[in-house]
Amino acid sequence: MSKKNPEYDFKWCPGCGDFGVRRAIEFAMIGRLEETGLPMENNVVVAGIGCSGNLVHLLEGDQPYGIHGIHGRSLPIALGVKMAQPNLNVMVVAGDGDFLSIGGEHIAPQAARNLNICAVIMDNGVYGLTKGQSSPTTLQGAITSSTPFGKLETKTNPLELYLTLGVSFIASGFSGQPRPLSQLIRQGMEHSGFSIVHVQSPCTTYNDTFIELKGDLANGIQPALWDIPEDHDPSDRAAAHELLQQGGVPVGVLYNDTSRISLDEAVVGTWEKAKPKSVEQLLGAFEF
Amino acid sequence: MQMRDFVVRFAGEGGQGVVTSAEGLAQSSTQVGYHALTFATFPSQILGGPTWTQARISVDPVLAPGDDVNVLVAFNRDAYDEHEGDVREDGVVIFDSNEFELEGDSRSFGLPFEELAKSTGNNRAANMVIMGALAHLINMPQENLISFVEQRFTRGRNEDAQIIKSNIEALNLGRSHIAESGFSLGELAPPEMPEYKQVMIKGNEAVSLGAMAAGLDFYAGYPISPATPILLYMERNLVGENRLAYQVSSEIEAITAIIGAGYAGKRAMTATSGPGVSLMSEGLGLAWIAEIPLVVVNVQRGGPATGLPTKTEQSDLFSCMYPAHGDVKMPIIAAGTVEECFYGAAKAVEWAERYQGPVILMSEMALAERVQNIRKPDLSAVKDAKRVVYSGNNGYLRYAGSELSPMPIPGNPGAYVANGSEHDDMGDTTHLGERHVQMTERRFGKIKLLEENEYESDQTENSIAVLPWGGSKGPAQEAYAQLKESGLPVSWYYTMFLNPLPPKMLEELKKKDLVIVPELNYQGQFSSILRSMGVKAESITQYTGLPFKARTLVEKITEMTNASLKEMVRV
Numbered sequence: 081m082s083k084k085n086p087e088y089d090f091k092w093c094p095g096c097g098d099f100g101v102r103r104a105i106e107f108a109m110i111g112r113l114e115e116t117g118l119p120m121e122n123n124v125v126v127a128g129i130g131c132s133g134n135l136v137h138l139l140e141g142d143q144p145y146g147i148h149g150i151h152g153r154s155l156p157i158a159l160g161v162k163m164a165q166p167n168l169n170v171m172v173v174a175g176d177g178d179f180l181s182i183g184g185e186h187i188a189p190q191a192a193r194n195l196n197i198c199a200v201i202m203d204n205g206v207y208g209l210t211k212g213q214s215s216p217t218t219l220q221g222a223i224t225s226s227t228p229f230g231k232l233e234t235k236t237n238p239l240e241l242y243l244t245l246g247v248s249f250i251a252s253g254f255s256g257q258p259r260p261l262s263q264l265i266r267q268g269m270e271h272s273g274f275s276i277v278h279v280q281s282p283c284t285t286y287n288d289t290f291i292e293l294k295g296d297l298a299n300g301i302q303p304a305l306w307d308i309p310e311d312h313d314p315s316d317r318a319a320a321h322e323l324l325q326q327g328g329v330p331v332g333v334l335y336n337d338t339s340r341i342s343l344d345e346a347v348v349g350t351w352e353k354a355k356p357k358s359v360e361q362l363l364g365a366f367e368f
Numbered sequence: 369m370q371m372r373d374f375v376v377r378f379a380g381e382g383g384q385g386v387v388t389s390a391e392g393l394a395q396s397s398t399q400v401g402y403h404a405l406t407f408a409t410f411p412s413q414i415l416g417g418p419t420w421t422q423a424r425i426s427v428d429p430v431l432a433p434g435d436d437v438n439v440l441v442a443f444n445r446d447a448y449d450e451h452e453g454d455v456r457e458d459g460v461v462i463f464d465s466n467e468f469e470l471e472g473d474s475r476s477f478g479l480p481f482e483e484l485a486k487s488t489g490n491n492r493a494a495n496m497v498i499m500g501a502l503a504h505l506i507n508m509p510q511e512n513l514i515s516f517v518e519q520r521f522t523r524g525r526n527e528d529a530q531i532i533k534s535n536i537e538a539l540n541l542g543r544s545h546i547a548e549s550g551f552s553l554g555e556l557a558p559p560e561m562p563e564y565k566q567v568m569i570k571g572n573e574a575v576s577l578g579a580m581a582a583g584l585d586f587y588a589g590y591p592i593s594p595a596t597p598i599l600l601y602m603e604r605n606l607v608g609e610n611r612l613a614y615q616v617s618s619e620i621e622a623i624t625a626i627i628g629a630g631y632a633g634k635r636a637m638t639a640t641s642g643p644g645v646s647l648m649s650e651g652l653g654l655a656w657i658a659e660i661p662l663v664v665v666n667v668q669r670g671g672p673a674t675g676l677p678t679k680t681e682q683s684d685l686f687s688c689m690y691p692a693h694g695d696v697k698m699p700i701i702a703a704g705t706v707e708e709c710f711y712g713a714a715k716a717v718e719w720a721e722r723y724q725g726p727v728i729l730m731s732e733m734a735l736a737e738r739v740q741n742i743r744k745p746d747l748s749a750v751k752d753a754k755r756v757v758y759s760g761n762n763g764y765l766r767y768a769g770s771e772l773s774p775m776p777i778p779g780n781p782g783a784y785v786a787n788g789s790e791h792d793d794m795g796d797t798t799h800l801g802e803r804h805v806q807m808t809e810r811r812f813g814k815i816k817l818l819e820e821n822e823y824e825s826d827q828t829e830n831s832i833a834v835l836p837w838g839g840s841k842g843p844a845q846e847a848y849a850q851l852k853e854s855g856l857p858v859s860w861y862y863t864m865f866l867n868p869l870p871p872k873m874l875e876e877l878k879k880k881d882l883v884i885v886p887e888l889n890y891q892g893q894f895s896s897i898l899r900s901m902g903v904k905a906e907s908i909t910q911y912t913g914l915p916f917k918a919r920t921l922v923e924k925i926t927e928m929t930n931a932s933l934k935e936m937v938r939v
Contacts, residue, residue, distance in 0.1 A: 087803065088796040121762065121783045126628070129788075136785055137796045143762070145778040146785035147631060148797070149624070150654050156621040160628020160636070161778065163612055164586055168632070168778055189617040347612060356608030359581045360747060366567035367744060368399055 090134050095290075097255035097281030101202050102135050104255075104279075105173070107262035109144060112169065112269060120144050122167070126158040128174030128183065131209050132202035132281070135173045152182030155190050158197045166344035169269055172199035177207045180216040180236055190274050191246040196342035198268035198275045202255070203238065204283035212286040224286070238278050240324055243317070243335055249275035250320070250335040254293060254305055255282070260331075267333060273342045280305070280329055293329065308332030315339075370557035373426030375434035376502060379451045380443025380464075382411055382419045389441065389495045390421035391739050393502065396516035397425040398568055398741040400508075401559030405706075405740040407433035407915070410678040412593065418446060427557045431705055431842030433734070435917040438553055439505060441498055443481075444468060460551050462501055477549040484541045490534035500542025506556040513539055565744040571709040571735035572597040572639075574742075575665055578713030579637055580606060581745070582753040584663075586634035587613040588625040590644065593677045594733045595667040598639040619644035623651030623664065630655070630662040631786050633777040635717055635753050639665035642675065642684050645691060645728075652726050653692030656811060658786040659767070659775070661720040661727075661755055665713070668732040668838075670913045679913030680734035682838050683889035688728045689867060689897065695808055699723070699818050700866040702730040704841030706740040708864050714750045715864075721755040723814045724775055730866075732839045732888075734915050758782045765793035770810045772817060815868055823863035823873040827852065830859040831881040831936075832929050835905070837866060837894050840886045840916055847921035858884075858929055866894070869901075877903045882932045884908060886921055 092098050109123050123144035127133035129151040136146040149157050154172045162170045174183065179201050190197075206224065207213040213226035216236040223230055242250045249271040253261040261279060268275035282289045295303025306328050313319055314336035323330055341349075376393060378386045387408060394404035403426045411417025424434040436456045442448035445468040448461065452473075455461060463470060465478030479501060481494040496517070503513055517535045522528055569577075576598050579587075587606050589599035602613035616622050619640055626636035640648065645666050655662055668684045670676030689698055699719055703712040709731055716729040758764055758774035766776060766784035776782025785795035790807060792798045826848075834851075836844035841862055848860050861877065863870055877883050877898070883905040885895040892907030899905050908924045910916055 085792070085794065085796050087792045087798040087800060089799070090797060119781075121781055122779055124632070124778050134797070143783045145776075145783045146795070147628070147658070148785055148787045148789060148795075149627070149658070150650050150788050153620065153624040153651070156616065156624035157628040157631075159616070159621070160586075160588065160625035160630075161632045162628075163614065163625070164629035164632035164634040164636075165779060185618070186621065189621070347614075351608055354604075354607035356611070357605065359577060362580070362605055363567060363577055363745065363747070366569045366573070367565060368395075368568050368741075 088137055090137065092131060092134070093285045095284040096131070097204060097283070098132055098135060098202055100255035100258045101200065101261065101279055101281050102138055103258040104261035104265055105135070105171070105200060106139060106141060107258065108265040108269060110141070111262065111266050118169070123169045123171065124161050125171050125173055126154045126161065128152065128154040128172070128178030130175040130178050130207070131283075132173055132175035133178065152178055153186070154178065155183060155186035155199070159190065159195055162195060162197050163344060163347070166196070170197040171269070172197060174199065174201055176201065176203040176205065176217045176238070177215040180238060187242070187247070188245045191242070191248070193343040194248055194273040194340050196273055196344055198265065198271070198277065200265055200268070201238070201276060201278045202281035203278060204281050204287055205289065206283050206287040208283045208286055218287070237324070239330070239334060242276050242278070243320055243324070247276050248273040248337040248340050251275070251277045251333045252330050253277055253279045254329070254331055255279055256290070256294065264333065271336065272338070272345070273340055304328045305331050308334060370555050371506070371553065372428060372557055373424060373430065373434070374438040374506060374553065374556060375422055375424045375436060376439040376441060377420055377422040377437045377451060377454070378441045378443070379418070379420035379447035382413070382417045383415055384443045385495055386419050386443065387421045389498055390423040392495055393425070393499060394423045394739055395568055396499065396513060398566065399516050399519065400512040401561030402426060403429045403741055405430065405433065405738055407734060408737045409914070412677045418450065420447070420451065425556070427560060430846070432846050432918055433915060435919045439502060458553070460505060460553060462498065462546070475551070477546060477551060479542065479545055484545065485538055488534040488537040488541065490531065490538065493535050493538035496535045496538035497542035500539035501546040503539070504543045504546050505551060505553045507552070507554070508556065510543070562743070566741050567744045568739060568741050569706060570597070570737060570739045571703070571706050571731055572667065572737070573601055574706050574709035575639065575703070575713040575729065575731060576601040576605070578710035578745070578750070579663065579717050581710070581747055581750040582635070582714040582717035584635050584637055584717050585611045586626065586629040586636040587638065588616050588622045588629070588636070589613070589638050590616055590619050590622050590640065592619070592641045592644050594669060594736045595639040595641050595644070595665065597736070598665065598667070619647035620651065623648035626662045627651060627655050627660050630660045631778070635661070635721060637663040637665065637717065639667060641667050641669050642687065643673070645684060645687055649691045652698065653694060653696055654788045655726040656692065656696045656698070657694070657790070658788055659724045659811070660786060661724050663716045663720050663727050663729060665729045665731060667736045668730060670911070676913050678733065680732050680839070680915055681888045681911065681913060682732055682840065683893065683911070684730065685866070685889070685893040685897070688730055695812070697812070697815070697867060699725070699727045699815060699868065700730060701727070701864050702838040702866050703735060703864055704836070704838050704862070706735060706738055707742045707745070709735060710745045711750070712864050718751050718753040719818050721753040723817045724755060724772060725811070725814065730838060735839045766795055767791060767807065768793040770806055770813060772814050819868050820865050820870055821872060823861065823865070823870045825873070825876070826860040828859045828876060830857045832857065832932055833859040833861050833877065833880045833883045834886070834925060835861045835877065835883050836886045840888060843916040843918045843921055844886050846918035847925060850918070850922055851925060856926060856929055858925065874901065874903070880904065881936060882906065882928065884925055884928055886916055888915070
């Protein structure tokens with residue numbers, strides 16, 4: 081939506097982390113346009129369902145293509161778009177509930193395929209649009225509208241999960257830093273394979289973690305965010321696992337495996353083995 | 369009198385060559401000019417389990433597996449016990465005397481299949497022993513079989529000549545051994561070789577080729593019986609630049625991947641069976657509301673949940689026509705013959721592009737696995753599937769108005785959001801009542817674009833009609849031909865277009881006093897839908913996992929017709 085649409089009445093709450101993520105995605109797409117000369121309509125943004133998915137309607141300026149589909153299925157929709165037109169830049173935007181809970185089954189296969197798309201995940205640790213239920217990244221014991229006696233399950237560590245499943249590019253960012261975040265997203269877009277940029281994007285209404293994330297030293301609160309040191313070798317899987325043992329929320333590129341080919345490249349590799357025949361020829365094989 | 373057709377049933381254990389024997393017999397018969405089709409039913413396991421396949425060989429084209437068995441070939445004792453009762457009184461049982469012995473069945477004859485095969489030096493020639501025996505029973509000229517063997521085994525290998533020799537020897541052994549029995553079924557009338565070109569093909573292969581003929585270029589699928597052969601065929605043949613067939617992780621991935629591909633400009637399809645359709649339900653709703661062309665093939669099996677994975681049924685009409693929540697009604701083409709599997713699939717791809725939305729092609733186990741000789745499909749009769757593509761500038765209102773509008777393709781100007789929420793002209797989410805009214809009417813209105821005029825009809829002056837759908841067309845057609853000859857006043861209607869129905873046919877059906885719908889389900893699904901449209905329809909139902917017998921339909925149609933005529937007289 082490039083200008084105000086009187087019919088579309090969805091609003092993020094004031095201070096929502098998703099504003100920053102939107103800005104970062106806009107920066108990243110404009111950066112791509114400036115560097116490659118490829119027009120905005122060369123981008124397709126596949127959105128999940130939830131507050132975060134509305135990002136696809138709230139982008140400002142030149143509009144990319146978008147699909148705002150069904151809950152949890154942004155990844156396989158993106159699979160279809162990318163494999164139909166491998167030259168497009170295909171992105172997924174989704175939240176922690178959409179991506180890790182209902183959509184969790186789709187992460188492993190895309191990782192195995194090394195599907196060449198970039199997923200930007202807005203993690204606020206809560207289901208916002210349905211008003212405050214617990215999500216996979218809600219802390220164990222947390223009281224939410226759906227966990228009146230405290231959340232029973234442990235909190236999923238998404239970065240550990242991605243690393244274990246074999247996602248070939250993994251970055252972690254913060255919505256409060258749109259410029260650096262846009263750099264991570266740019267890297268994710270350029271990565272030839274499956275990239276996930278997992279973003280802390282706090283919900284100011286149901287799970288406001290801004291202070292925990294940024295810290296408040298005057299009140300003795302250490303920031304949960306910490307920069308991944310420059311000497312970290314992102315191609316080193318063991319080092320990435322090691323980093324995650326430090327707790328808190330690392331910011332930067334955690335893992336980057338450039339040695340694998342992407343699914344669309346693998347398909348091109350089959351062309352020499354496959355011998356395309358015309359329908360006439362195929363039908364001829366059944367003739368007698 | 370010469371026979372016009374006969375049915376051979378091969379029964380045994382999976383892996384004993386039951387299917388290959390039946391298909392070999394069908395193939396050899398068509399090569400000499402007969403018509404043939406097979407009917408198969410499998411156990412749902414990799415190896416073993418009771419299995420049977422029958423082949424119907426006929427002078428005239430037929431579309432049903434055949435009511436009675438002329439010859440039972442029993443590979444083991446269980447198979448004999450299970451199927452012996454289906455053999456006609458004047459029929460014959462050939463059994464494998466290496467496996468078991470039989471006493472007291474005067475119409476049975478034991479042949480040591482394996483032993484005879486081995487004596488030719490070719491352990492794999494047991495099928496040929498059986499074929500030779502069958503040829504004797506129906507007095508088929510030996511040269512027909514020899515030419516089949518020569519064609520089949522000439523593959524450019526050094527050992528070709530030896531293999532051909534041993535197979536012919538096996539044929540002769542089968543023939544000479546059964547001659548000792550003194551059994552004969554009479555003589556099958558000589559074949560009348562059709563003048564047109566023919567192909568010998570299964571329903572699933574015909575679906576694959578039909579879709580490709582219409583220009584299919586993207587396929588995503590997940591293995592499921594009995595639709596898997598379509599996935600396998602596509603993976604081998606929908607290949608090369610700008611085409612892709614790909615196995616994904618679930619039916620949910622299959623439907624959503626083809627949504628993505630259809631959105632990105634591809635003619636996209638998946639094939640599945642009932643359980644897969646259930647999983648695709650939400651995705652079908654998305655394709656409907658966001659107006660994305662795609663085809664879902666449902667090769668029906670039996671029952672809910674896992675049900676009867678390897679049996680045939682027509683019980684998914686409700687779930688295909690109304691698969692999703694909210695107001696949706698899917699366009700449906702239901703193939704009734706192997707030929708219609710080809711043309712129906714081509715039409716489904718063309719429909720999807722024409723109205724920009726999801727289309728369901730229904731097939732069924734009995735068609736999918738049926739191998740049949742059909743007239744070679746005419747590729748020039750297949751329309752290339754084309755959608756109206758937007759070619760203007762950015763700032764396009766993709767969903768404006770109440771009619772079909774050109775569809776932008778990503779990569780080109782005209783960016784919009786394909787939205788699964790109710791949306792406005794540009795694809796943004798809206799909750800306005802009047803928008804929902806406009807968009808709902810827009811979506812249902814587009815179905816009108818798919819109305820076709822083709823349908824079959826005969827003796828339309830009669831006020832009682834027979835209207836089968838899908839694979840029940842075969843037995844119903846056979847039953848109708850008999851009823852027509854006997855003078856029962858019924859008319860015949862048939863179409864593969866179930867939604868929308870050909871408007872003129874629907875008009876005619878509405879005027880009938882009774883429309884009899886033979887269908888393989890408990891609820892009478894099609895007649896129920898027809899009644900909601902104002903047609904006085906009643907079903908003949910069957911839910912045994914097997915197709916109708918023509919005889920059953922003759923009885924039931926006669927019964928229902930007479931009851932209805934009596935009723936009319938009383939009124």
